[in-house]
Each structure stands twice: as structure tokens, then as C-alpha cells.
């Protein structure tokens with residue numbers, strides 16, 4: 424079921440209070456239109472009734488797409504520094520809904536689901552695009568590590584994140600974006616064969632893959648954010 428709650432969004436520019444419908448859950452199997460809106464960036468995006476300033480509502484919802492095997496807990500980018508706690512909460516929520524603590528019927532559905540935790544709308548969109556292009560999201564994160572190591576540093580390294588934004592049979596499109604403002608800083612295209620090379624080179628990537636595989640927060644931000652600033656600098660400059 425897709426659930427929306429009435430809420431008030433205060434315009435950052437003029438201070439007007441806007442009554443909005445805040446998404447609490449999205450069922451993409453029944454609401455293909457909501458999935459399409461997430462993909463085109465219009466989901467939970469509105470305008471201040473008084474001054475017309477774009478308002479992007481903060482993410483805090485569950486996204487379910489049984490057909491594509493996706494269960495995703497979506498949190499706002501501001502929560503990223505607390506990803507460890509959020510990941511535990513996501514695991515508990517998933518276990519109750521489709522995991523070991525769920526009723527049998529739900530557990531059976533859960534066998535076909537990949538539970539994930541993401542922060543921000545671009546991160547959610549990336550998971551949907553990856554599924555659309557039949558890309559394994561773990562390999563995708565390994566590809567991002569490879570891009571950062573080979574192509575060079577991120578603009579505004581402490582705030583920006585590299586996100587898949589689209590692609591075709593030949594190319595994958597990425598953008599460096601600022602997580603909490605969604606400002607696009609730079610874009611880059613990567614040949615799809617770079618992705619295939621990581622799948623083919625399974626042995627070289629085995630340790631890093633194992634790190635990502637064991638968790639719900641499948642994102643290179645695991646190692647780039649939070650504690651461990653020296654490592655962050657090393658990776659981003661590498």
C-alpha cells in the first residue's frame with residue numbers, strides 16, 4: 424500500500440507554511456506512476472504556494488517493488504552521518520516486514536527481495552535505475568570506487584556524492600551531486616564495459632564486495648562518511 428501523511432513544509436525562502444502530502448510508503452507494484460515520478464525527479468517535489476520556490480520534501484519512507492525484488496528504506500540525506508544506527512533500524516524494520524520476524528506468507532515474499540537502505544532522493548533513484556538496467560548494485564558501488572580512484576577527485580569532496588543517473592547499452596551516466604541540496608556539480612559517462620570488467624574480475628574485487636554484501640546500506644559512503652577522516656581524504660584523492 425502507498426501511504427501519504429498530511430504535513431506542513433515551511434518555505435526556506437519566504438517562511439510560508441505549505442500543506443503537503445508526505446510519503447510514508449510507496450508500493451511500486453501497484454503505483455507505477457510513483458516509481459516513474461521518482462525516476463524523473465518529480466516525486467515529493469513541489470512549489471511554495473506563496474513565492475513559488477521549489478520545495479523538496481525530506482525522505483522518510485519505505486519503497487517496495489516485489490516485481491523487481493526491491494525493498495528500500497529511504498532516509499533523508501541529513502541522517503547520513505548516523506548511518507550505522509539507521510542501518511540497524513532498517514534491518515529491524517525489514518525483519519518484521521519480510522524477514523525472520525515476519526509472518527510466513529511475508530517471509531516467502533522476502534525470499535525474492537533485496538533489502539536496502541539509502542539516504543536522499545538521488546540515492547533512491549540510483550537503485551531504481553540500476554534495477555532498470557539490470558545492474559547489480561554492489562558491482563555498481565565497486566565501479567564507483569574504481570571511478571574515484573582512476574578519474575580523480577570529487578568536487579567539494581566532503582559534501583558530494585557520485586550517483587548513477589541513467590545510461591544505455593554503451594554508456595553509464597553519472598553525476599556528482601550535493602546530497603542535501605541535489606545540486607549537480609559535474610557529470611561523467613563511463614563505458615558499460617568498465618562495469619562488465621568488474622564482474623569479470625571477481626577475484627580482485629572479492630574482499631571489497633564481501634564488505635558491501637553483508638549489509639543493507641550498500642553504498643561507498645559506508646567508508647567515505649562518518650568516522651575515519653584520514654581514510655576519506657586518501658580515497659578521494661587516490
Ligand SMILES: [Zn+2]
Pocket residue numbers: 434435436437438439471472473474475476
Ligand atoms: Zn515561499
